[in-house]
Amino acid sequence: MDNTLFKQYQQLLKKEKRFVRLYQIIILLVFFGGWELLSRLEWIDRLIFSSPTYVWQTFIEKVSDGTLTLHVGVTLMETIIGFIAGTLLGTLIATVLWWSPMLSKILDPYLVILNAMPKVALGPILIVALGPGYFSIIAMGALISIIITTIVVYTAFKGVDPNYSKVLQTFGATRWQTFKEVILPASFPTIISTLKVNVGLSWVGVIVGEFLVASKGLGYLIIYGFQVFNFNLVLMSLLIIAFFATIMYQVVELLEKVIIKNNG
Amino acid sequence: MEFLKLDHIHHSYFSSTQAKEVLRDINLDIREGEFVSFIGPSGCGKTTLLSIIAGLFPATEGKVFIDGEIIAPHNQALIGYMLQQDYLFPWKTIEDNVTIGLKIMQRDNKTHKVTANALLHEIGLPHVGSYYPRELSGGMRQRVALARTLAVNPKILLLDEPFSALDYQSKLKLEDLVVETLKAYQKTAILVTHDIGEAIAMSERVFLFSANPGMLHKVFEIPSELQQLSPFDVRQHPAYSDVFQTIWKELESLG
The missing domain is CATH 1.10.3720.10 (MetI-like)
Structure with missing residues (x-):
């Protein structure tokens, strides 16, 4: 009995952890995705706010x-x-x-x-x-x-x-x-x-x-x-x-x- | 022949607003190998007196002699001091905690491990050397503190309410262990306590102090038939409650 309860509890913990990770990743994706999107749609000034792809290009350029x-x-x-x-x-x-x-x-x-x-x-x-x-x-x-x-x-x-x-x-x-x-x-x-x-x-x-x-x-x-x-x-x-x-x-x-x- | 002699000890604490007299004209002698207790109401300067004997700071007036030598800061006798709590260093293993005194005194390193193991065996904790303090119970930790105190082979042991933070069962066990160990090593010891029963159970003489300022009020000789027994057995002995009553009444009369 105790054992099953314990297993349930462990699963609950795991589930909670997955939930937290999921939303952390969503925030990351929304941030960069939104940035890219807004920049492409020219809702924000591309010259000032750039965009992830431009930043990435600059990065590759400077690394190479x-x-x-x-x-x-x-x-x-x-x-x-x-x-x-x-x-x-x-x-x-x-x-x-x-x-x-x-x-x-x-x-x-x-x-x-x-x-x-x-x-x-x-x-x-x-x-x-x-x-x-x-x-x-x-x-x-x-x-x-x-x-x-x-x-x-x-x-x-x-x-x-x-x-x-x-x-x-x-x-x-x-x-x-x-x-x-x-x-x-x-x-x-x-x-x-x-x-x-x-x-x-x-x-x-x-x-x-x-x-x-x-x-x-x-x-x-x-x-x-x-x-x-x-x-x-x-x-x-x-x-x-x-x-x-x-x-x-x-x-x-x-x-x-x-x-x-x-x-x- | 007295082993510890307190000669006209006066002590006052000074602060920016007042001077407070805590000890007045304390004279007493303790024989070698004797176990005595200091009891008295709070504010009677018991702990201050113990610190003076330990040479942690000098008395305002008066002298302390241990084994014929005068005690002052930087001329401390080998004393062992046990506090209310174990104060084991949490970042050191039990073995390192036991040998810290030897390390401070820079005695030969090679023998440390042997000393530590022998002492841990003595106090009934032979296999905990590599543990950390947090892994032991309160009673076990206080036993380790006893081993740490004994490791430097002190001339005299000062016990400042070492059992007060323990549960009753651990306290009774540790009392027996302390008395037994000190008898085996023939150590002189002073116990400071609030607990009359503990004083009777463990000591040969009980010094009663009065407060404000601290003065030696009366000395009680514990009957020799009780002195022979272990602290646990003393508490069961018919003579115990008479002695308890006598000291209790005297303590009450101090108000």
């Missing part, structure tokens, strides 16, 4: 002449380095703040100001200071996530149940040992969740950086396409960005599953 791999490669490299640098530096600063409560008290208002300030506004200064090149774009991708990482991770450090630290202190643990054995591993879930946020932020930083200065990369393609009024190119770049940003996010989620497995 080899330029697309270069642009995607550059942007991906900048984003990944910016993302990792932002997260590591943010965590490092959080560690320093945890280490020195006095320093964290002193720096508190400055963190608030830096966090409130839109980091992309610093773009021109970065470019002047670091030179127009990869370095300032990577710096932009990192800068945009450093402060928020610092604040979130520092809060996580402080939120660790003090009794865990007490256990180690009764064994005479040093501050460094307490950090390594308790504070950091207990904060891993928070650090991972900031990674997820930082993936998105780094893309923003890098694309804006490329808008401002680059001669390569997807951000550059968007600006270039805009300037020569080639919106096939702009929309293709957007779709590629969406694709790779999703992949990066998925990778972080996978990482989360591996690291958090025994943390709960």
Whole structure:
């Protein structure tokens, strides 16, 4: 009896899953199909909104002449380095703040100001200071996530149940040992969740950086396409960005599953 | 010959608005291998006193001697501290949890596994070394916490209500295990508890504290015929309820 009920329940779950997948695919098809249709019927301006077939043609063209791999490669490299640098530096600063409560008290208002300030506004200064090149774009991708990482991770450090630290202190643990054995591993879930946020932020930083200065990369393609009024190119770049940003996010989620497995 | 000596301990907590006196003139001696309990109403500073003995922070005034040595932060004796909950690290295996104290003290790595296995065997959980804490029940986890405490071979054990988060059955079993294990290793131990029955069942002497500020009110010697028995059997013994009544009345008189 229980067995049949269980089987029914499993089938129900499967059915629900299929239903969700079906509608997800329908939305995708309706979006691209509708876009194509509206564009062909000229209900929307083809010059501005392009159409999936034009985007596809542009894509094939750019792949076959080899330029697309270069642009995607550059942007991906900048984003990944910016993302990792932002997260590591943010965590490092959080560690320093945890280490020195006095320093964290002193720096508190400055963190608030830096966090409130839109980091992309610093773009021109970065470019002047670091030179127009990869370095300032990577710096932009990192800068945009450093402060928020610092604040979130520092809060996580402080939120660790003090009794865990007490256990180690009764064994005479040093501050460094307490950090390594308790504070950091207990904060891993928070650090991972900031990674997820930082993936998105780094893309923003890098694309804006490329808008401002680059001669390569997807951000550059968007600006270039805009300037020569080639919106096939702009929309293709957007779709590629969406694709790779999703992949990066998925990778972080996978990482989360591996690291958090025994943390709960 | 006293093993632990508290000499005129005073302690106050300071905040920006007030100073609060939590301990006033505590003097007491505990013999080597003795099991004693601290009981008293909330706010009598039991846990504060335990932290001072552990050397987690210094008393405002007064001295703590363990085995003739004065205790202060950075000069801690080897103490074992058990808290209300197990506080096993969820990201470490049971074996790594048991040996964390040894790791902190940077003792020889090779013997860790042996020590862990021997202790887990001792507490009746011989095959859980590779498990994670979340895979064990509350009672089992608290037993592992006991093993972690014993792993560093402490001179004295401080038990801060270690049974309070357990269900009654696990609590009774763990009481027996703790007393048995500590007797086997001839450890000195201090138990902080709210539970008079637990104090009588486990200890040789019971120190009753009064609150606001915490002062040592009275010391009860548990009859020797009860001291011989396991905690579970003490609770069944005819003399148990008399002792309980005596301490209960005294506790009531404190208000």
